[in-house]
Amino acid sequence: MLVSKYFKLNRSQATLDFLDIHIDKDIPVFVDPTSLRSLKTEWGHHCVSLLQNYFSCVLSAIRKGDDERAKTLLSCLNERNEFHLGYSKKKSRGHALGPASADEIWKSLSKSKAATTGLLTDLEDAVLFVDGVGPDMLSDAVCNIIRGPLIEYTQNACLYYEIPMEKEVSSGPVWNAHLERWEQSLIELPLARGAPIILIPKVVVRAKQSYNSNEYYRHYLMPVLQKHHKDTNSSLVHVLKGKKNKGEKRVYKTDLYELYGADKLASAKLTVAHPSALTNYRDAKKSTQAPPLDHTALAKLENIPNPDFPALLNEATKLRPGSKDAYLYEDAIEKFISGFLYPSLSFPVKQDGIHDGRKRIDITYVNSAKSGFFEWLSRHYAASHIFVECKNYGKEVGNPEVDQLAGRFSPSRGQVGILIARSVADKNLLLQRCKDTAADGRGFIIFLDDIDLRELIGQRYDVISGDSNHLLYKRFKALIS
Structure with a gap:
């Protein structure tokens, strides 16, 4: 059973930011360290820093001949089931380094010139030179080392998707990079049939490890x-x-x-x-970094249908315009955008507060694009985040709405947003207002209505792959021409 079904989220994998794992068996995908390095976000940098710090500590202990410390560091990468990734065909059991295998890895590292001469620098190097370390074991080891950021991600995801959490659940060993040791505590985590679950952003999983x-x-x-x-x-x-x-x-x-x-x-x-x-x-x-798994690959892995983007959009457009259904409209648009623009946009946050909470953004996305329109944006403009404002209006969208979104921009957060509304009486006038905002140096606002969103569905490949013959690119070029 998938997490989405167990917790009755009324969402498919396409509309979820995390990998929709099975609660009782593994999915044959992996967390590749190179995928974390390609994620140019604060969360990604934190994960990479933990991996580097931990592995440096292990190698330092081996080079100093501090065998007990090396064994202790390795043995805490124990076999736990919270991640549910790998090749286990039946009940999830994990393949990380337990006490027995940790001793074997220590012996291999101690004997290897790669460890003692400084050739090893990154954790994935161990796949090349250390006996006993394969792709499955590396992935589980990575997940254990970045357990702290993954717990934080899981807690945020539970709040976002309204997944219940239980208090006083064992965290398992969490690597403390400042003190260079493993620590444990009691935390909040979701439980499925009594067992804790730790969620992983689907944008960082791969079908195979990069290093072989x-x-x-x-x-x-x-x-x-x-x-x-x-x-x-x-x-x-x-x-x-x-x-x-x-x-x-x-x-x-x-x-x-x-x-x-x-x-x-x-x-x-x-x-x-x-x-x-x-x-x-x-x-x-x-x-030649492997891209994130696309919707087709994820659907095949989980034996579910491919996403139905027209149906997702229909969930939004069937709502009656007006303030009464404003929240439902925002939720439906988030589902559509999260699925439609994956993997370019990830880590969504609804009602994101800025300026000490005095201003709020309907939906904020991290721009994770490695190709296509949003990657082009990130190279030429301040677009580390993309802001989406949803207006369930059946009336004119005017300067106040444009100014509201422009007021959310900053050089550090990003200066590109998407304003989505049901319809407007004078679309050309609104597009001109967006162009005026860009000309004044207040940011770039791409306006889309119901008709535009339907048109985009047929252009998804162009948006994701980079062909410039699509509506988003044309609308943005109009802002700067």
């Missing part, structure tokens, strides 16, 4: 070794004698495997001698 030991060894380390043996004209060099490739030097990978071996200890030892292979691999991973 076989890929690195075969496609990055081996070519460097082949070149090295050619340059030194070693005994492994074969000079071809055929007419087609006469005189060409070749070094066969099978000979290299036989000479050096192909396990992770060998990979670490060879990488110390040829660090360019690891540099090339890291650079390649930075330039």
Whole structure:
């Protein structure tokens, strides 16, 4: 059973910011450290900082020969079930480092030149060079290290989606980067059939881990070794004698495997001698980061239908204009926008207070786009956040509404917003007001009505992928032309 069904949220995965996990078994997806690094938000930076701090402490203990501290640090990455990610086919059981496996990982790290020479710098490097650390274990370890931010995210998500929480639930080990130790406390968390649940933003999960030991060894380390043996004209060099490739030097990978071996200890030892292979691999991973899972992939994983965007929009447009249904309209628009503009926009907050709560924004999104219209915005304008104001009006939208949204902008928060209303008598006049606001340097407001939202449904791919032949791009260009 999915979390959304268990807690009767009346939402599908498309309209939820978190991964809609099963409460009693795992979903075969992972939290990849590179996905956290690509998330340019305060929350993402906090997670990356925790990973770096924790792993630095582990490596420092090993290099100093402080074996007990290293084992203690590793053993607290224990097997817990709150995240429900990974390959477990039946009951979720976790694959992180329990006391027994922690001892094995400690032995592998202690023996590995990668750990003792400074070659290891990031947690994902362990997948390449440390026996016993695979993709599933890495993901669970990451989730445990960033347990603190994930608990905070879960608590915020529960308040946002009205998921009940229970008090005095064990937090599990939480990494304290300031004191460089694990701590536990009693906190509020949701319980499903008596077991705690920790939610994860769906924008950071991936179908597989980015780092792969076989890929690195075969496609990055081996070519460097082949070149090295050619340059030194070693005994492994074969000079071809055929007419087609006469005189060409070749070094066969099978000979290299036989000479050096192909396990992770060998990979670490060879990488110390040829660090360019690891540099090339890291650079390649930075330039080819996997995008977040799209709606189709998530639907397939969870065996649910693909999102029905016309139906989501109809939930908003079927409401009668007027103040009576203003909250229902805002809620329906948030569901539509959250699904329609995922993964470009994430981490929604409704009625977000600014200026010590004196002003409120209907919906605030983090701009997480890696491609498309919103990524273009983030490169050219102050658009770290996108603000959405919803007006369930059946009347003219005038200067007060435009000024209200413009008053929410700032260089640090962002200066791009979307004003959504049911309809206006003079649309051209409202668009001109938005253009005047931009010309005055007060920010960029994209106006959309019911008709515009229906038009956008057929243009979703263009908005997300980057084709500029869509309404959002045209409407924004009109503001600055």
